[in-house]
Amino acid sequence: MSEKKLMYGNHAIVEGVIAAGCRFFAGYPITPQNEIPEFMSIRMNEIGGVFIQTESEIAAINMLFGAAAAGKRAMTSSSSPGISLMQEGISYIAGADIPVLVVNVIRGGPGLGNIAPAQSDYYQATKGGGHGDYFTITLAPNSAQELYEFPKLAFELAEKYRNPALILADGLLGQMMEPVEFTYKPIDPDTLSEPSYALSGCKGRDRRVVRSYDLKPGKLEEMNWQRLKKYQKIQETEQRFEATDCEDADLIIIAYGTCARVCDAAIRMARSDGHKVGLLRPITLWPFPNNVLAGMSKTVRNFLVVEMNMGQMIDDVKLATECRSKIHFHGRPGGGVPTPPEIYEKIQAILGGAR
Amino acid sequence: MTSEIIIAGFGGQGVVSSGIILGHAGLFEDKNVTFFPSYGAEMRGGTANCSVVISDEPVASPIVASPDVVISMNEPSLLRFEPMVKAGGILFYNKTLIKSVPTRKDITIIPVEANAIAEELGQGRIANMVMLGALIKKTGILKLETLKMAQRERFTKADDEQLSLNDRALERGYELL
Numbered sequence: 001m002s003e004k005k006l007m008y009g010n011h012a013i014v015e016g017v018i019a020a021g022c023r024f025f026a027g028y029p030i031t032p033q034n035e036i037p038e039f040m041s042i043r044m045n046e047i048g049g050v051f052i053q054t055e056s057e058i059a060a061i062n063m064l065f066g067a068a069a070a071g072k073r074a075m076t077s078s079s080s081p082g083i084s085l086m087q088e089g090i091s092y093i094a095g096a097d098i099p100v101l102v103v104n105v106i107r108g109g110p111g112l113g114n115i116a117p118a119q120s121d122y123y124q125a126t127k128g129g130g131h132g133d134y135f136t137i138t139l140a141p142n143s144a145q146e147l148y149e150f151p152k153l154a155f156e157l158a159e160k161y162r163n164p165a166l167i168l169a170d171g172l173l174g175q176m177m178e179p180v181e182f183t184y185k186p187i188d189p190d191t192l193s194e195p196s197y198a199l200s201g202c203k204g205r206d207r208r209v210v211r212s213y214d215l216k217p218g219k220l221e222e223m224n225w226q227r228l229k230k231y232q233k234i235q236e237t238e239q240r241f242e243a244t245d246c247e248d249a250d251l252i253i254i255a256y257g258t259c260a261r262v263c264d265a266a267i268r269m270a271r272s273d274g275h276k277v278g279l280l281r282p283i284t285l286w287p288f289p290n291n292v293l294a295g296m297s298k299t300v301r302n303f304l305v306v307e308m309n310m311g312q313m314i315d316d317v318k319l320a321t322e323c324r325s326k327i328h329f330h331g332r333p334g335g336g337v338p339t340p341p342e343i344y345e346k347i348q349a350i351l352g353g354a355r
Numbered sequence: 356m357t358s359e360i361i362i363a364g365f366g367g368q369g370v371v372s373s374g375i376i377l378g379h380a381g382l383f384e385d386k387n388v389t390f391f392p393s394y395g396a397e398m399r400g401g402t403a404n405c406s407v408v409i410s411d412e413p414v415a416s417p418i419v420a421s422p423d424v425v426i427s428m429n430e431p432s433l434l435r436f437e438p439m440v441k442a443g444g445i446l447f448y449n450k451t452l453i454k455s456v457p458t459r460k461d462i463t464i465i466p467v468e469a470n471a472i473a474e475e476l477g478q479g480r481i482a483n484m485v486m487l488g489a490l491i492k493k494t495g496i497l498k499l500e501t502l503k504m505a506q507r508e509r510f511t512k513a514d515d516e517q518l519s520l521n522d523r524a525l526e527r528g529y530e531l532l
Contacts (some may be wrong), residue, residue: 172417337418
């Protein structure tokens, strides 16, 4: 066991990205993720990596495309409005089948919104986000520890499937301090092998081309069908979740990120009063953990979705449960953060106070 | 045991530093901790607050709705947070700067002449350390020696003179109760 260090969530991401062997960051400042570029500029300088404060988010995502096409682990971070600006680039990267890591520390929206924590970019993250048929692998950490651990996982998944990966955090996770244990040996980027598509100079070999299009008639359609196979494979093999106290539960709460933490506290209150409540925490939002939820819906009559938005995950829950169960919702859009007593009240209302 | 603490005051009174020091101290004593600051458009002279949870169990929610302990460093924060203290909880308030008198009957109210004591030691800005000393003596959640270590973890650029002064402020607060 290595020593634990009290860290901001935003700083934990930086350490996780560097430990994952990433040496390229390009980004543009925005609250509540400014501690990422700030700390990244210090750390990349210390270890001889690349840090670029770009002129815009659009420049950042396209620099990322270039660095990743050259075969390097590359990442950017932003918050909601900035991620919207990056969508064109993410679509191009998805169309070119290139792995990158994008971190979104979500704030209240739509529009300029506010700088408070939110989860209102769920649709954008899990349904593609930009134009064209594509999906991005989406991870939802719920602690500083996971903010440290998930960049490595995100790069590994992104590279395994040659697909962009997103980490979806929120203002609270970024601004909160928690102990972090450095659980794995930092990866030396020089030990990572060069991917088959890397544009690394074609002297002595055939040239390689990275692009998101093919103008030959029918070719783009074929490329899309190929990509669908990849998405199906990801959906079959990469669903991740954490289920707590679900075995005997009369009610299962479904929540990710910050909301999962708050619901965990509410469930402890409910359990101590004799209510049988469990928590299903999706760790991958795409692929959504359909299989476990489909199984649960055969015996559990009530599910409660809790999100810091107007109910964007409900669609996925309804599809997974095939309308066998009743889906309740408690949400706080626009930067609101729920409290444990407020969730407990909702639990009591659903269970009718029955023990 | 779980202690949920809110520290509130003007920006510049060391509210956020106090929370981080408690976080470091909790970690030094092998407890689970979370620290969450308000991070709106805060500035020196504006209002600031932070939530700290120190627990023997893994911390579920870093959001504190009804704190066991509140430290109020100024008048507006007393008005805002006194009603939130859990019944049976403790309210520490900075009597030097707060003219109102807390009215709750179901909580323990502890006035601390934080700024007066800090000025007596020669530096008004260490009033937060006086408060922390009082807090750990009354609640017993952390040891004085751990807090002395924790403030060194927080103020890595401070000189020995300042760190010793902080120690004395912690001790003065500790000896009050």
